[in-house]
Amino acid sequence: MASTTLSLKSLRDSNTLKSEISKLESEKKDLLGKLEREQKLVKKLQDDLVSQKKDFEHLEKQFDHFAGIEADFEALQQEIQLERLENLLSKDKVENQSSSAIKKAREEIKVLQQELKDLKQLDPQRLKRQVVDLKKKNAGQAKENKTVNAALVSARKELKETSTEKERLEKELEQTLNEQHAFWQSEDEQWALFETGLLLKGESLAADEKMNRIRCLNRNTGTSFLSKALIEKGKDKDQVSWFTDADIPDEVSIEAGKRLKAIAAESEEDD
Numbered sequence: 001m002a003s004t005t006l007s008l009k010s011l012r013d014s015n016t017l018k019s020e021i022s023k024l025e026s027e028k029k030d031l032l033g034k035l036e037r038e039q040k041l042v043k044k045l046q047d048d049l050v051s052q053k054k055d056f057e058h059l060e061k062q063f064d065h066f067a068g069i070e071a072d073f074e075a076l077q078q079e080i081q082l083e084r085l086e087n088l089l090s091k092d093k094v095e096n097q098s099s100s101a102i103k104k105a106r107e108e109i110k111v112l113q114q115e116l117k118d119l120k121q122l123d124p125q126r127l128k129r130q131v132v133d134l135k136k137k138n139a140g141q142a143k144e145n146k147t148v149n150a151a152l153v154s155a156r157k158e159l160k161e162t163s164t165e166k167e168r169l170e171k172e173l174e175q176t177l178n179e180q181h182a183f184w185q186s187e188d189e190q191w192a193l194f195e196t197g198l199l200l201k202g203e204s205l206a207a208d209e210k211m212n213r214i215r216c217l218n219r220n221t222g223t224s225f226l227s228k229a230l231i232e233k234g235k236d237k238d239q240v241s242w243f244t245d246a247d248i249p250d251e252v253s254i255e256a257g258k259r260l261k262a263i264a265a266e267s268e269e270d271d
Contacts, residue, residue: 087159094155098148105141112137182217184255191252192217193259198226200243212263214240214256216248230260 112134182192196215205211214227225248228241240256242248 084163087162091155091159094152098152101145101148105145108141109138183259186249186252190218190220191249192219193252193256195259195263196226200226212260212267214259216242216252216256218246227256227260230257 116131116134182194185192194215194217196213197211198213198215199205199211203211216225216227217223218225223246225242225244225246228243230238231241232238238257238261239250239253240260242253
């Protein structure tokens with residue numbers, strides 16, 4: 001607001017002076033109100049900035065966590081691929097050794113056959129001795145070939161078993177990574193329960209089937225146990241039996257039983 005030039009006479013008029021003072025006080029009040037609103041706005045912007053900074057730090061931690069999991073998984077895949085390559089190279093080495101031994105044996109037989117042909121024209125007694133030596137040599141070579149073939153069969157069997165075991169471990173890793181967070185844990189946080197689709201060694205499922213199990217984790221020892229079956233124990237209390245002789249509290253088995261019953265009910269509704 002532009003200031004008004006007052007005459008000396010106006011200043012002497014008390015009413016005029018009071019009016020100007022009142023205007024100045026009103027302007028001062030408006031300016032203070034505006035300053036207060038701007039200070040509140042600045043405070044709000046500062047609080048929003050702090051909140052956004054915390055959210056950003058939380059996202060950075062989550063990103064680092066998932067990046068670590070992904071790196072571990074990729075490292076495991078590389079290790080498995082390296083072991084497969086080593087097994088294949090070992091298999092090729094055994095096969096090459098066998099092929100070389102067979103080729104060498106054929107060449108020796110060819111040479112011996114030529115010698116036998118030449119010996120037929122020599123002394124009969126000497127010929128007999130040469131034939132006996134040849135049979136012994138052939139018998140030794142046949143035994144050596146049999147040993148090489150047995151080693152080749154054993155190596156192929158070991159490679160097959162190793163590949164099967166690696167595929168099982170890959171599947172277990174994938175199923176473990178797909179486990180949800182614990183759906184229940186004890187008040188002392190020692191026991192935790194998870195849904196899982198892990199299979200035991202030797203188990204298999206059809207392509208359209210899914211294994212529903214409960215994994216029990218003892219957080220104090222880091223030991224896990226898989227559910228075995230749902231059994232009735234007491235009135236209206238179904239519990240889970242476990243693939244272990246360890247002492248698992250009834251409370252844990254009951255909660256696991258509840259979960260398995262709920263999963264079975266959901267499957268029936270889907271069908």
